[in-house]
Amino acid sequence: MRLTVQLDTFNRAHPMAFAILWLDKEKRQWSREGxxxxxxxxxxxxxxxxxxxxxxxxxxxxxxxxxxxxxxDCCYGLFEGVAGRAEWCAEGGHALMTGHWHVQCIDNERVQPEHGLFATGEDS
Incomplete structure (x- = not known):
């Protein structure tokens, strides 16, 4: 299962700050999509x-x-639109900034990423 998660509302960093992350639940890896x-x-x-x-x-x-x-690790409770608080541990965890995350998309298909960024295992 992969999840596309958007991080946003880190207003102290920049009023329009955001990140889109692709989370691979099985491989326990993520990539930055934007x-x-x-x-x-x-x-x-x-x-x-x-x-x-x-x-x-x-x-x-x-x-x-x-x-x-x-x-x-939880097999229930993950669905599109679920949201929560995100802590950005800037500068090695010394300065915390609070924002939000929300799940944009859940993909249960087993597909290879378009661009293989992960440097371990068969993706390298």
Whole structure:
């Protein structure tokens, strides 16, 4: 299952700041599909802690974003339009900025990404 998640309303960064992330629930990886006003790498890893999804850099478990109450381990409760609070852990987690996330799309088909950004496994 892949989810397309939009992060927005990080007004302190920029009034129009947003990021669109493609989350691969099975591989626990994400890629950046679009962004403006928010700094983040092109791809990275996903980790779940206490029911929250941590969006991390490729080789680091320190979260760049924490998507509160987006639990990738849960088999129910994920649907298009579900939303929650997002914490942007800017500058290595020293300065937190609050915004929102919402699920734009859920794709249950097993398809390959158009552009293979992930540098591990068979995607490299």
């Amino acid at each position: 962004h403006f006003g928010l700094e983040l790498p092109e791809w990275g890893s996903l980790h779940v802690d206490c029911g929250n999804t941590h969006v991390c850099e490729p080789n680091d478990r320190t979260p760049v974003y924490v998507l509160e109450r987006l639990n990738l």
